[in-house]
Amino acid sequence: MNNVTRGGQFLVKQTACEDVFTPEDYTEEQLMMRDSVKEFIDKEVWPFKDRFEKKDYAFTEACMRKAGEMGFLSVAVPEAYGGMGMGFVDTVLVCDYISGATGSFSTAFGAHTGIGTMPITLYGTEAQKAKYVPKLASGEWFGAYCLTEPGAGSDANSGKTKAVLSEDGTHYSITGQKMWISNAGFCNLFIVFARIENDKNITGFIVENDPSNGISMNEEEHKLGIRASSTRQVFFNETKVPVENMLSERGNGFKIAMNALNVGRIKLAAACLDAQRRVTSGAVKYANERVQFNVPISSFGAIKYKLAEMATSCYAGESATYRASKDIENRIKLREEAGESHQEAELKGVEEFAIECSILKVAVSEDIQNCSDEGIQILGGMGFSEDTPMESAWRDARISRIYEGTNEINRMLSVGMLIKKAMKGHVDLLAPAMKVAEELMGIPDFDIPDYSELFSEEKDMIVRLKKAFLMVAGSAVQKFGPDLEEHQQLLMAAADMLIEIYMAESTILRTEKLAKKVGQDACKEQIAMAQLYLYKAVDVISQKGKESIVSFASGDEQRMMLMGLRRFTKYTNMPNIVGLREQIAAKLIAANEYCF
Incomplete structure (x- = not known):
């Protein structure tokens, strides 16, 4: 608990891999809970996907009642009100694995356990909680x-x-x-x-x-x-x-609504993860079975490209979602130890990481849409048919970019909240931004650094990508001040830079931690995914950085900032992206499923 971070601090603080939580860190109890949820979904929900597609609302309700009987609706509810009283990571884990089979059940589950129950748990009086929460936790009421x-x-x-x-x-x-x-x-x-x-x-x-x-x-x-x-x-x-x-x-309703959405955003990200795993596994299985030109289509480079990208985005989403969920859990525990009630500690703990919640909502909801779209493409005509689960996965994914606040709103929120945190002194952006400005005026260091250790160049790149964001955001704040919120295209471009930094760093830290635990040879494909994701993140940050700079800077200022952006996004040793994709795809094809 010594290294408990604050929301938004990832941008100005170097995080050690030992200080992030990853799916490889699940406890025995968490693994048992995960397997119990997966067994429930595989037995009670997945085989009946056609009933959901035929608008069998009564079946959705029946599945919810079964989930209540299994205790899955009560994971986040304190024991005093009939719940399991489990930690924030556990609630995210259940939300993850209970949501993969169909968006219909996922939405019903999320609406009930989150925005249906949580406002009473967190804001209700003792009498309100005693009257309503036990019924909601058991599934007697929805x-x-x-x-x-x-x-x-x-x-x-x-x-x-x-x-x-x-x-x-x-x-x-x-x-x-x-x-x-x-x-x-x-x-x-x-x-x-x-x-x-x-x-x-x-x-x-x-x-x-x-x-x-x-x-x-x-x-x-x-x-x-x-x-x-x-x-x-x-x-x-x-x-x-x-x-x-x-x-x-x-008059406290707006605050309740906003805090409920913060929790809803990270849980929505979690709810997209198992959907990605299942879509990716389905695409791999089909690619291995489908023969064209006398060979399985999984042997074609174009298909390997898609499979590798699908798996990489899922792996990155897992990395960032569980990192943030543990950060929130740590912050809640810290507040409880300081004497706050669980109610107050959870409210403030989640609110602390509202920036990360918005980042995750945007990134993972867009990843499941892209993943399911590529799933349809790999299946070809069969992907477009209702006889396979791909088209329903694509349709179900589409709402994720709209509810819990549209992705456009969340992009602007993430940057806006970061600036507000800086103004309140919760995150020191000013000093690092000034250092970046000084660095731009100085003479570049032309020495070639020693990148012999695993991820040494990648971690250095993350540091430089943060400088790129600070350069753009710092200059924009200086230029527009409080009017910055009116420049929505600039905010959205800056948000994309922020999102890619958090997602790429989370992926690298997870993989570095794994490599220290099992050795590099045992996780070569995970290393490849971390390098592939970072490469793509650098591309996005370069593009969005240019877009931002030319929108508000001109003349010498513009030239200097563009030169700085090139410096901050330049590789010393460019990775072989095609080779990385081939390596990742080979692992998936051999396992015949998403296997990370």
């Missing part, structure tokens, strides 16, 4: 979350739903329309956000689902993907809610 409205999506605090206090002060009457409500068709309670009078911020309420109390719904939405996830519009017409069902304090 929860749903009513935030989005026809005119309030990304701008969540602009909702028009009203809550009016009764004359006798005993209850509120809630009136308004909510849309895209997951689990609406079978939930027992809603977390509803409404505005009291002309308050600046919305307020949260716990509302039991009683149709006789002014609650009605539209029919199920017909969607591109997650077809058996119950999604309905919900209407409240003077729905009476006891005053004791206000969640937290008046």
Whole structure:
């Protein structure tokens, strides 16, 4: 616990591989939990994918009840309220492996355990938690979350739903329309956000689902993907809610919503991981079985390229997601040891890493979309057919870039939150940015460094990529000040640089730790994936850095920054990318599945 980091500090702090948690560090208990979840999905969910695709909402509900009986809905719930009270890494692990078979079940699970249950667990009074949480933890009741409205999506605090206090002060009457409500068709309670009078911020309420109390719904939405996830519009017409069902304090709803989204973002990243493993495994199996020109198509370089890239993005996503989840868990424990309640410690622990949560949400949701798209391509015509699981994986993946805050919003949030942390003194960006500016004015070092140790050049490259980001972001802040948020294309380009730094560094640190544990020969393919991911990250950072620089700098300043960018993104020993892909693909083809 001596090296507990702060959110966003990865950009200005060198992290030792020993200080990151990786999937190779699972405890025996975590491995047992993982295997139990996988067995449940393989037995109860995966064989019945066709029922989900045929919009069998009742089957989704039945699977949720079975998950409740197995205890999977209660992993994050404290023991005092009927839960397992497990750590943050455990909750991420369960979310990971329970989500791979179908997006319909994954969405139902995530909506219930996350935004349906967690706001009460973290913000509820003792009476509210005692009344509702045990029922939600067991699967006796299911929860749903009513935030989005026809005119309030990304701008969540602009909702028009009203809550009016009764004359006798005993209850509120809630009136308004909510849309895209997951689990609406079978939930027992809603977390509803409404505005009291002309308050600046919305307020949260716990509302039991009683149709006789002014609650009605539209029919199920017909969607591109997650077809058996119950999604309905919900209407409240003077729905009476006891005053004791206000969640937290008046006007605190926006804060509840934002903190719920922070947790939802890292769990959404986790929920994309096993989907990637299954898609990659399916593509490898098909490529080994499909014969064209008298050989399996897995022997073709074009197919090897795709398989290697699919596996690499999954490996990187695992590396970064579990790194962040353990950082959050460590921060929660630190706060608890300082005397905070579990409630407060978890809230602040997750909020601390809101930047990483946004980074992961963007990166991993885009990776599963690309992975499933390549899966369809490898299967060719069969990939486009409903007879194989590829097309449903592609459709299910598409929503991941929209909910829990669109990827565009999350990109801008990640940079905006980092700058705010710097202004509060939580992350020192100013001093490192000034050092980079001084370095640009100095004479470059032309000595060829000694890169004989594993990852010595790669880790040096990560240091330089961080300098590239600090150069761009520092100059942009200096140029635009508080108006920077109005320059959205610049923010999004800077966010892509930030994302690639975190993902590449996480992948290298995981692999370095593994190599120290088992030896380099035993993890050659993982080393290849770390090098391949970094190479691609350097390309993205070079491109987005140029795009950013030319958008706000000109003349000598522009030339100097572009020269600096070239210096920061230059390899001494360029890796053989084709050879790395061949090596990774060979391992996958021999194993006939994703095997990392």
